[in-house]
Amino acid sequence: MADLLPRIALTLGDPGGIGPELVARQLARPDTTSRAEIYLVGDERELLDAQADAGVEFAWSTEPGQGLPVLVDNGAARPSEAFERKAATREGGRWAMANLRRALELSKDGVCDAILFAPLNKASLHLAGMTENDEMSWFETVLDDGTRATELNILPELTTGRVTSHCPLSEVAAGITRELIVERYKLLEGVLIARGVESPRIGVCALNPHAGENGAFGREEIDIIRPAVADLKAAGHAAEGPFPSDTIFVLARRGDFDGVLTMYHDQGQIAMKLLGFDRGVTMAGGLSVPVCTPAHGTAFDLVGTRSASTGAYEHAFDAAVGVGTQARAAARA
Structure with missing residues (x-):
């Protein structure tokens, strides 16, 4: 063998x-x-x-x-x-x-x-x-x-992917598309399956505070992120969101998700390094x-x-x- x-x-x-x-x-x-x-x-x-x-x-x-x-x-x-x-x-x-x-x-x-x-x-x-x-x-x-x-960050208990990565914050919103969210979600899902998670549960981050508050703080959740999550669900993926970034990792640490898809670099990196900097793995997917x-x-x-x-x-x-x-x-x- x-x-x-x-x-x-x-x-x-x-x-x-x-x-x-x-x-x-x-x-x-x-x-x-x-x-x-x-x-x-x-x-x-x-x-x-x-x-x-x-x-x-x-x-x-x-x-x-x-x-x-x-x-x-x-x-x-x-x-x-x-x-x-x-x-x-x-x-x-x-x-x-x-x-x-x-x-x-x-x-x-x-x-x-x-x-x-x-x-x-x-x-x-x-x-x-x-x-x-x-x-x-x-x-x-x-x-x-x-x-x-695209960079993925891996802990034994949680894996994160990101839609945009090493770019200025001023360019993040323009870099987020419905198609790219779906693509990066599937990449994250594939890594989780390779690590032995048969049916990965993945939470998708919002971009704006309070997930945009129904458009009061931005429309990216309404126009881009939520439709992408709907596309994934319709295709049979266990996608949920978008969740505000100040609460999604509370849910993930509780065990609700195997993976989290973030919209930009520090949205996930800060949380992952707090959860386990000395145990983390970086992957170029x-x-x-x-x-x-x-x-x-x-x-x-x-x-x-x-x-x-x-x-x-x-x-x-x-x-x-x-x-x-x-x-x-x-x-x-």
């Missing part, structure tokens, strides 16, 4: 942060390679350094079919000196981007079903020459296949390959202490296995 396992490309994130330690600790767990076929993008020195960071050992191979993580060279020239630790650097950013570029190429070549990257540092990436606002926009550039990323990462950063202050929590990375691995399994099944259908 090994040919049915999801194939996941892993990268170790910014070499100056805690990413290498988190990956090594995951790979030292005996159940990791029983759940997925792993492609480790980097080089041998990076893996040895990661093992030293974590105080663990694990075996790998350069050939598939051995039941071990497969080391895939990223094709980049490693700096002659060791990467600086506990700091954002151009060299670290270049290395992290080379690993991610190779992982995205593996996807384009049909080698992997999902990508999981350890924490990055945006300052390192911009020092290395990334001109896009964030890594998700950079993924779109590298894939160059017409797909567009909507691309031709799902890409997952822990929601926290590189934690330079914890490098070398072996005290970093692995919880969010473990959840990110679980999420990558779920969506990778779904993608592999769809490809084989």
Whole structure:
């Protein structure tokens, strides 16, 4: 049944942060390679350094079919000196981007079903020459296949998606359409199903205070959001809303919803980080390959202490296995 396992490309994130330690600790767990076929993008020195960071050992191979993580060279020239630790650097950013570029190429070549990257540092990436606002926009550039990323945020008990993302608040209302709400709802629903929720219950946020108060504070709920929810219900989806954003997460925490679709970035992010910042997973959905990462950063202050929590990375691995399994099944259908 090994040919049915999801194939996941892993990268170790910014070499100056805690990413290498988190990956090594995951790979030292005996159940990791029983759940997925792993492609480790980097080089041998990076893996040895990661093992030293974590105080663990694990075996790998350069050939598939051995039941071990497969080391895939990223094709980049490693700096002659060791990467600086506990700091954002151009060299670290270049290395992290080379690993991610190779992982995205593996996807384009049909080698992997999902990508999981350890924490990055945006300052390192911009020092290395990334001109896009964030890594998700950079993924779109590298894939160059017409797909567009949208961010989903995952906790074990709740998953959120969003209709608009990294844009000024002044542009949010213009970016919300009936069709886009339906599209992003279905994407969120698919991720929940991949995570084992058979019939996801999803609440849809309003845009305006008090859900517009029957048009007194805006008509987006009347003209756009409510009709989109009606479209989803008519198609058999368990959609509810729109709910005011100051109450929907009270309902979700109570267990009324498996997922929440928000209208803009902070509408969901503030709530999710309050609910579980150290357990959260970020996923780039909507691309031709799902890409997952822990929601926290590189934690330079914890490098070398072996005290970093692995919880969010473990959840990110679980999420990558779920969506990778779904993608592999769809490809084989």
